[in-house]
Amino acid sequence: MKSDMTKGNIAPILIKFMIPLFIGNLFQQFYNMVDTLIVSRFVGADAMAAVGATGTIMFLILGFANGLATGFTVLTSQSYGARDENRLRHSVANAIILAVIVTVITTFISVVSMKGILRIMNTPDNIFDYSYAYIITIAYGICASVFYNLGASILRAIGNSKVPLYFLMLSAGLNIVLDLVCIVGLDLKTFGAALATVVSQGISAILCFVYIYKKQHSIWPEKRDWHLEARDTSHQLRVGIPMALQFAITASGTMIMQAAINLYGSVAVASFSAASKLQSLITQGMPSIGQTMAAYAGQNFGAGKYDRLKGGVKNALIIMTVYSVVAAILSTSLLEPAMYLFFGSAENVAIQLPWAIPYIRFCAICYIPLSAIFIFRNMMQGCGFGFLPMMGGVVELVSRAIMAALSMKFMIYELASACDPAAWLTTGIFTFVAWLYVAPKIERMFSGRQKVID
Template sequence: MKSDMTKGAIAPILIKFMLPLFIGNLFQQFYNMVDTLIVGRYVGTDALAAVGATGTIMFLILGFANGLATGFTVLTSQSYGAHDDRRLRHSIANAVILAVIVTLITTMVSVISMKSILRMMNTPDDIFDYAYSYIITISYGICASVFYNLGASILRAVGNSKVPLYFLIFSACLNVGLDFVCIVGFDLKTFGAALATVVSQGISAVLCFIYIYKKQRSMWPERSDWHLEARDTSHQLRVGVPMALQFAITASGTMIMQAAINLFGSTAVASFTAASKIQGLITQGMPSMGQTIAAYAGQNFGAGRYDRLKDGIKNSMIIMTVYSVVAAVLSLSLLEPAMHLFFDSAQDVAVHLPWAIPYIRFCAMCYIPLSAIFIFRNMMQGCGFGFLPMMGGVVELVSRAIMAVLSMKLMIYELASACDPAAWLTTGIFTFVAWLYVAPKIEKMFAGRQITSTENQMK
């Protein structure tokens, strides 16, 4: 099941491709949130705070590894758009080999440095053991996340966004079941929550590659493809490394923000965790459109369709502006009732609302810039431009760091809760300007291709 995104009406193509991604991302957020819900209700507020305190570290580790894996498949998307089957197959083999290397290195570094990272982030002593148990298990299971994302990205690169959704729904249901078994049944606490996540993602990864082998056999690499080739390795690293660094830089900013939140105690951390999970669920349209634009850009860049790249930007921004307004209304109206889900009946949710409300209010005002980041960044990355999107991550880091440091110096929680929206606003502007700089370069590249093609036809 493939989809050619180089022809036809653009808005319907984007929406049709995006919807399965959106549903899949909702399920992914859902089972991440279920971890939090079950931990909060059956283990306690300290454990809930511990899972929240490690969220930014998990984003750093998995974001870096998965950024590389996703970047590796940009070449797959471009090869598909160019109808180059041989290079498509080899790009997949090359990506798998590189992903194995990335996984081994990332796992080793994460396991060795984890306690130091938790200390550096001001993790409160009363939740430290819970936090370490959770994040070290996630670190040992990095391979599950990397290879699920790699398999799903390979399928999306050729326009198939539905099959990864089916596997993700299965994984989400499995994760919920394993949460109850590990946490409620065997009382494994935060270790059980992490174990359930790793196992369910690992099974999803296996299913993705079985599907590619069985159902998309023409894409499966032949024996001669299973080696690192200098040209493809260079291309994949040139796109993947900046994507990974962009994730890592962004995550570093969120870690600084989390360090500021941690200074206000475990109640603030638990409240912030619950609010961010609610927001994460509501705003999944933004990364879904980003994934859509990455595949769309890769195929149309490979096909030399600059006109469709420009129209893709316009159509996606209209769609996401409407979505952002709806998301803002939902996040503000659903916050208080949804907060009750995260705490047992003995907890007074009113104690947590003063910590949760400022964060949601500030963020809701900046959903449109957040959408712009995903659209412009993924458009550039899908066309093979990795440096400026990576610099967007630097802008995010600096913006969050300034707000977080001010918060820690002045001990004002509202400044810490404004870290995300400040980063989204500044980076949204930066990525828009970056696209204005990159777009003429892409147009010239396409003009050069057409001239070369015409000359070849005349010879």
């Protein structure tokens, strides 16, 4: 099952490709939310706060590794668009070998540094043990996340966004079952929640690669492809490293934000975590359009179709402006009902809600810039331009750091709540300007190709 994104009406192509990604991302967020709900109900609010407090660390570790893995498959997408079957197969082999190396290094660094990171982030003492048990298990299981994302990215690179969805849905159901077994049945607390996540992701990863081997055998590497080749390795690292650093830099900013939130105590941490879970669920269309634009840009860049790149940006912006308005309405109106899911009684919600409201309201007004970040960043990355998207991560980091520092200095919680929207607004502007700079360069590259052909 492949999809050629280099021809046909653009908007239907984007929507058709995006919908399975959106559903898959929803399922991923849903089972993450179920993790939190089960931990909250069967272990307690402190355990829930612990899982929430480690979310930014998990984003840093997995984001860095998965950014590399996703960057490695940009070459696969471009080779598919260019109809270069030999390089397509070798790009897959090269990506797998590089992913193994990345996984080993990232796992080692994460495991040995984890306690220090938790201390630096001002993790409250009453949730420290729960936090460590959760995040160290995730760190040991990095390979599961990396290889699921690599397998899914390979399939998306050739236009297949449906099969990764099916495996993710299966993984989500399995994760919920394992949560109940590990947390409720075996009383493994936060360790059980993390173990369930790692095992379910691992099974998804295995299924992705079995499918590629069995059903997409034409892109599966032959024996001669299983080696690191200098040209492809250079290309994949040139794209993958900036993508990984962009994730890491962005995650560093969210860690600084979390450090500021942690100063206000475990009640604030739990409330912020619940609000973040709701928002993550509602805004999954944004990373979905980003994943769509990466595949779309890769194929059309490989095919040398500049006009379709411009048309893709225009159509994506229209689609996501509408989506952002709807998401803003939903996030603000569903906040209080969602808090009842996490905290149960009206008495508990009355305590938690004042900490959650500022964050949701500030974020809701900046959903359009957030959408723009995903569109422009992934368009540039799909065309092989990694530096400016990485610098967008720096803008996010600086914006969050300034707001967090002000919050910690003056002990104003609302400033900490404004870290994300401030980062989205500034980075949305930056990535828009960056695309205006990159687009003419791409057009000149294509003009040069045409002259050579003529």
